[in-house]
Amino acid sequence: MSYLPFEQSGSLRIGTVDFVSPDKIEVALEIEAPESVALNAGIPRPFPRVNGYLLIPVDEGFLVGQIEWLTIERSAFPKRRGMQDFGLVDLPYPLRKLRLNPLGMLQEMEHERFVFRRGADALPSVGDTVLMPTESQLRSIVESGEQRRVKIGSSPIAGNAEVCVDPNRLFGRHLAVLGNTGSGKSCSVAGLIRWSLEQSTQQNDSEHPNARFIILDPNGEYSHAFDENESSTHARIFRVNADSDADKLPLKVPLWFWNSAEWSSFTQASTRTQRPLLKRALREVKAGRTGVSEATEEGKILALRRYLLSRLNSIQNDVHSGAIQDNSTNFGFKLKAIGDDIESRHRDLPDYGLDEIKNEIDAALKAEYKSFRDKKTGEDVEFYRAFTEAQANSIVSALQKSLEQLGGTINYEGPSEDVPLFFKGTDFADHLEVLAYQENVSQYLDFLIARIRTFLSDPKMKAIIDDTHDITLDQWLKDYIGEDNARNGCVSVIDLSLVPTEVIHVVTAVIARMVFESLQRYVSLNHATLPTVLVMEEAHTFIKRYRDDIENIDAATVCCQVFERIAREGRKFGLGLVLSSQRPSELSPTVLSQCNTFLLHRISNDRDQELVHRLVPDNLKGILRELPLLPSQSAILLGWASELPVLVKINDLPESQRPRSEDPEFWKVWTREECREIDWDAIAKEWQREPRHEKKETANDQESSRDDSNYENEDDLPF
Numbered sequence: 069m070s071y072l073p074f075e076q077s078g079s080l081r082i083g084t085v086d087f088v089s090p091d092k093i094e095v096a097l098e099i100e101a102p103e104s105v106a107l108n109a110g111i112p113r114p115f116p117r118v119n120g121y122l123l124i125p126v127d128e129g130f131l132v133g134q135i136e137w138l139t140i141e142r143s144a145f146p147k148r149r150g151m152q153d154f155g156l157v158d159l160p161y162p163l164r165k166l167r168l169n170p171l172g173m174l175q176e177m178e179h180e181r182f183v184f185r186r187g188a189d190a191l192p193s194v195g196d197t198v199l200m201p202t203e204s205q206l207r208s209i210v211e212s213g214e215q216r217r218v219k220i221g222s223s224p225i226a227g228n229a230e231v232c233v234d235p236n237r238l239f240g241r242h243l244a245v246l247g248n249t250g251s252g253k254s255c256s257v258a259g260l261i262r263w264s265l266e267q268s269t270q271q272n273d274s275e276h277p278n279a280r281f282i283i284l285d286p287n288g289e290y291s292h293a294f295d296e297n298e299s300s301t302h303a304r305i306f307r308v309n310a311d312s313d314a315d316k317l318p319l320k321v322p323l324w325f326w327n328s329a330e331w332s333s334f335t336q337a338s339t340r341t342q343r344p345l346l347k348r349a350l351r352e353v354k355a356g357r358t359g360v361s362e363a364t365e366e367g368k369i370l371a372l373r374r375y376l377l378s379r380l381n382s383i384q385n386d387v388h389s390g391a392i393q394d395n396s397t398n399f400g401f402k403l404k405a406i407g408d409d410i411e412s413r414h415r416d417l418p419d420y421g422l423d424e425i426k427n428e429i430d431a432a433l434k435a436e437y438k439s440f441r442d443k444k445t446g447e448d449v450e451f452y453r454a455f456t457e458a459q460a461n462s463i464v465s466a467l468q469k470s471l472e473q474l475g476g477t478i479n480y481e482g483p484s485e486d487v488p489l490f491f492k493g494t495d496f497a498d499h500l501e502v503l504a505y506q507e508n509v510s511q512y513l514d515f516l517i518a519r520i521r522t523f524l525s526d527p528k529m530k531a532i533i534d535d536t537h538d539i540t541l542d543q544w545l546k547d548y549i550g551e552d553n554a555r556n557g558c559v560s561v562i563d564l565s566l567v568p569t570e571v572i573h574v575v576t577a578v579i580a581r582m583v584f585e586s587l588q589r590y591v592s593l594n595h596a597t598l599p600t601v602l603v604m605e606e607a608h609t610f611i612k613r614y615r616d617d618i619e620n621i622d623a624a625t626v627c628c629q630v631f632e633r634i635a636r637e638g639r640k641f642g643l644g645l646v647l648s649s650q651r652p653s654e655l656s657p658t659v660l661s662q663c664n665t666f667l668l669h670r671i672s673n674d675r676d677q678e679l680v681h682r683l684v685p686d687n688l689k690g691i692l693r694e695l696p697l698l699p700s701q702s703a704i705l706l707g708w709a710s711e712l713p714v715l716v717k718i719n720d721l722p723e724s725q726r727p728r729s730e731d732p733e734f735w736k737v738w739t740r741e742e743c744r745e746i747d748w749d750a751i752a753k754e755w756q757r758e759p760r761h762e763k764k765e766t767a768n769d770q771e772s773s774r775d776d777s778n779y780e781n782e783d784d785l786p787f
């Protein structure tokens with residue numbers, strides 16, 4: 069090569085090519101080539117080293133190869149290069165060989181300035197010289213790529229060259245951060261976000277960036293990582309029961325945000341009878357039909373229908389349970405109250421047979437009424453004797469007749485069931501009951517409705533699903549995604565650690581979907597995307613592969629499907645996905661296959677290793693063999709955001725900026741280095757207090773409990 073000083077190229081020469089194929093090149097090392105540390109390339113550098121880079125001059129530049137393996141071969145006649153060193157005793161000599169994976173071409177643009185690009189247009193031939201790259205060549209290989217905007221670490225095998233990424237590439241086509249627990253995933257994710265924000269702040273003349281990061285954080289690790297005062301990296305933190313913590317906001321995912329798929333999966337509604345009705349109830353309740361003012365005729369009718377229906381159910385229950393006989397006095401007074409209500413409603417709505425009901429009630433009451441004077445107190449005591457089933461049944465049939473007169477199905481024109489329009493949970497349950505009755509399918513919906521009512525009245529749920537009209541849709545979007553110009557900050561951390569297990573999948577699905585759909589709407593209104601990054605930690609629980617042949621899909625599946633949709637379509641709407649997981653083999657293959665960049669930390673499990681091996685092309689697999697050996701904070705960056713797979717030592721994140729996931733301190737507590745006082749009394753009191761807010765199990769327990777904990781009495785369910 070004319071542009072390399074002869075002496076230098078001579079000193080960098082370490083071997084010759086002795087086998088060439090398009091995907092591998094074998095090199096015989098010279099005897100004089102360094103054995104552990106190379107001193108000939110400027111500064112000392114480990115050589116030869118697996119995954120290190122070598123150059124082979126071809127045509128107009130150098131072919132760059134990465135060392136895949138090294139070996140020693142015993143050769144019979146190794147030393148014979150020319151006749152001159154043909155010694156007297158020709159002993160077999162250990163000959164070192166190595167295999168290179170061709171990666172791309174390095175070309176010198178001007179003196180000492182090189183450009184690397186992937187792919188090779190010419191291959192070397194046997195006998196060609198193999199060179200060690202100089203310092204600047206090595207840097208050019210690792211520091212290749214056009215937009216090196218954010219520095220994330222350095223590459224120890226390439227002379228500590230800076231590893232930089234282009235956020236457009238890193239976040240634009242989804243990133244998967246994979247690795248064992250403790251390998252540094254969360255720190256890397258927090259670092260990527262922080263360094264991206266810091267760099268763009270700098271670029272922006274210190275004005276905070278117009279960026280949006282939404283972190284879904286099931287372990288509650290991230291709230292400390294972004295809590296400083298710096299405006300660009302200060303996060304809004306949302307968590308359940310935030311009242312005790314002034315700098316956190318209460319996590320709200322109103323139930324009126326849920327779409328019909330989410331409702332169906334959560335309530336485990338069966339496809340045939342329950343889902344259609346559930347959808348219709350949602351549609352109608354969202355159309356405000358149930359909330360129609362009672363001043364109007366329509367409102368009155370709807371209210372009356374709800375009223376009659378609930379009374380009907382209640383009387384039937386009392387018949388079945390025997391209360392009409394055992395508890396007849398109570399039942400009598402209940403009938404009396406119903407009679408009074410009906411009488412007043414009859415005045416408003418004379419045409420629906422209410423007088424008939426009233427007559428039946430009065431007749432029954434009259435037949436069983438008794439009173440006597442208590443001699444001791446001198447007061448009149450009223451009571452009812454046992455009622456007969458016949459009496460109850462005639463009241464029931466009068467109620468049914470009246471309900472029929474109130475009208476059959478009314479089809480409303482209205483919004484789709486999936487539009488987030490406000491409604492009250494109890495109205496929804498009531499309305500569902502009305503529909504079930506109208507359609508004559510009450511027996512199929514009783515359990516479903518009961519389940520919804522239990523859910524609505526559970527204080528743990530109430531805290532999250534909030535059906536007071538306190539939160540409006542636009543306020544929620546401002547809080548959770550970010551205000552115009554990112555005025556309220558660039559990061560929001562959604563701490564899911566206290567969300568009850570029964571709803572955690574639905575809640576996560578709703579948040580992810582709301583983010584996605586709002587960005588979709590942004591695009592259709594503004595004809596430009598609003599770049600946003602959604603981070604999902606512990607992705608194997610939320611984006612878990614599922615069987616698609618199951619008829620009634622559960623909440624975990626619905627959650628996974630939302631992420632699959634984001635993975636497939638997010639890019640069009642500026643939504644980038646970052647997922648972090650320690651069990652890549654359990655992740656949805658659809659989502660993984662849409663991730664174009666991978667940051668791989670230590671992976672020791674066979675199945676997970678196999679999986680990542682399948683993600684990379686053959687000639688790049690070599691570097692992945694290091695996966696089980698990587699120390700924490702080191703990772704392999706490969707894919708779209710990196711011209712070449714590189715081994716990165718991720719930048720140091722100071723203690724205060726790291727996500728916290730501390731392991732329990734057995735030793736320090738045992739040895740009393742750390743103090744732990746126990747007050748079971750206080751715990752017992754707090755435990756038994758109503759309503760109680762239970763803390764969710766830790767991430768590891770969730771696995772086992774989550775699957776079977778959706779409903780307490782699964783056995784009771786008819787479907």
Ligand SMILES: Nc1ncnc2c1ncn2[C@@H]1O[C@H](COP(=O)(O)OP(=O)(O)O)[C@@H](O)[C@H]1O
Pocket residue numbers: 247248249250251252253254255256259700701718719720721722726727729
């Ligand atoms: N970039 C980093 N800077 C500083 N420490 C790190 C870094 N990456 C990992 N660590 C160390 O490794 C530990 C585990 O990292 P973490 O991100 O919690 O792992 P994971 O999320 O994979 O379980 C951290 O507590 C920290 O001490």
Ligand SMILES: [Mg+2]
Pocket residue numbers: 250253254255729
């Ligand atoms: Mg972690």
